[in-house]
């Protein structure tokens with residue numbers, strides 16, 4: 001039955017080559033921790049992706065209860081943390097996951113660096129990786145404000161002041177960040193929009209590029 | 224190697240020892256193994272999450288400027304760099320150093336162009352990254368330590384080595400001898416930081432400091448205080464210091 005359904009779709013869309021390419025490509029021994037234990041460093045990229053996935057999922061559930069306005073934001077987070085069924089676990093995953101992404105991404109970057117995997121022909125994938133790094137940092141910066149507690153508010157206030165102190169363009173950057181001259185309702189609204197719409201879009205595009213390049217260039221050979 | 228090459232009828236699972244030792248198909252062989260790694264990793268993560276519950280601070284209060292701001296830990300190294308360029312030099316910390324760092328990172332493939340990939344065969348690149356990593360970790364730690372010290376000294380915790388009184392509700396505190404002129408001075412000066420009942424505020428609790436220190440030790444401390452307390456505790460002369468000290472020494476809880 002399933003086979004029939006698959007064949008019906010495959011006849012029309014010819015999907016087999018698409019997944020066959022991914023499924024059948026050979027994974028070399030030097031990246032396989034089951035063959036050589038020290039190859040676990042090659043898992044860091046995949047594990048980063050795993051954490052990104054849990055971030056996206058836990059974030060989608062948080063968005064069901066979070067309210068992005070300055071009167072309710074803190075209360076909605078308080079409700080999620082204190083009363084909502086499993087709310088503290090979902091928020092806990094998103095909170096700790098944010099740090100874990102950074103750690104795993106950093107380890108992955110070190111692995112790529114020390115194995116010299118950024119060398120020709122993989123220069124562009126390194127550049128894409130650095131861009132991913134900045135997008136993830138931006139996730140952290142915008143997400144930090146959303147609970148609207150003291151820590152959040154003052155970190156953003158100082159962060160935007162630092163941006164504002166940059167010569168010439170500083171004040172523009174500050175206004176662009178805050179939406180006004182101080183951290184307030186407009187800031188929270190735009191940080192929320194950036195955190196849940198702009199950055200995920202950018203991240204997914206960059207990750208797609210990252211993975212397509214790995215697939216077409218293959219993983220770098222053994223040292 | 225690529226899709227479509229699998230011969231129809233061959234089993235999906237190929238053992239790596241049979242043919243072509245070492246390599247195996249990405250799916251299902253390799254991915255299943257990676258999922259095992261992922262499952263163990265997720266388990267560890269969930270245990271961490273469950274045993275380290277998230278907290279929520281007080282609601283944002285734009286009027287409370289006494290809150291000591293701090294960015295999330297992964298921005299601390301940048302924050303720490305700022306502290307080394309005070310005043311007009313701040314552009315080094317806000318723009319120059321991060322900009323140079325970013326450029327170096329992005330252009331790594333064009334800076335290290337040798338064919339060699341082994342880290343030992345390109346010592347400059349390896350050493351550079353090792354040093355950078357240690358520097359970032361050190362800066363992060365330094366910022367965290369400084370922030371903790373700042374919070375401690377502003378949250379009314381005395382510096383190490385000084386007596387520590389437990390926090391107490393002001394209504395539970397009874398002062399002795401409130402007709403003493405020392406008490407009047409206390410109310411006007413010390414109370415601003417230590418609370419009207421000495422229960423502690425920006426400065427630590429001192430409602431029963433007489434249990435630990437006598438009048439002369441107190442005089443001495445008020446003139447040469449520790450941490451964030453201003454000299455003389457904002458009193459204007461030695462006579463006043465003596466008066467406050469002699470009254471405060473009587474407060475033994």
Ligand code: HEM
Nearest residue numbers: 042045046048049109112117118125126129130133219220
């Ligand atoms: C969300 C963040 C990221 C994810 C999910 C991710 C994912 C991956 C995965 C799954 C691989 C396959 C090899 C492996 O797992 O080690 C890979 C390879 C690679 N990554 Fe990333 N990565 C991320 C960030 C970065 C960053 C920050 C850089 C560098 C600045 C980077 C540079 C590279 C390069 C150059 C390769 C090719 C390595 C080779 O051919 O051996 N990636 N990435």
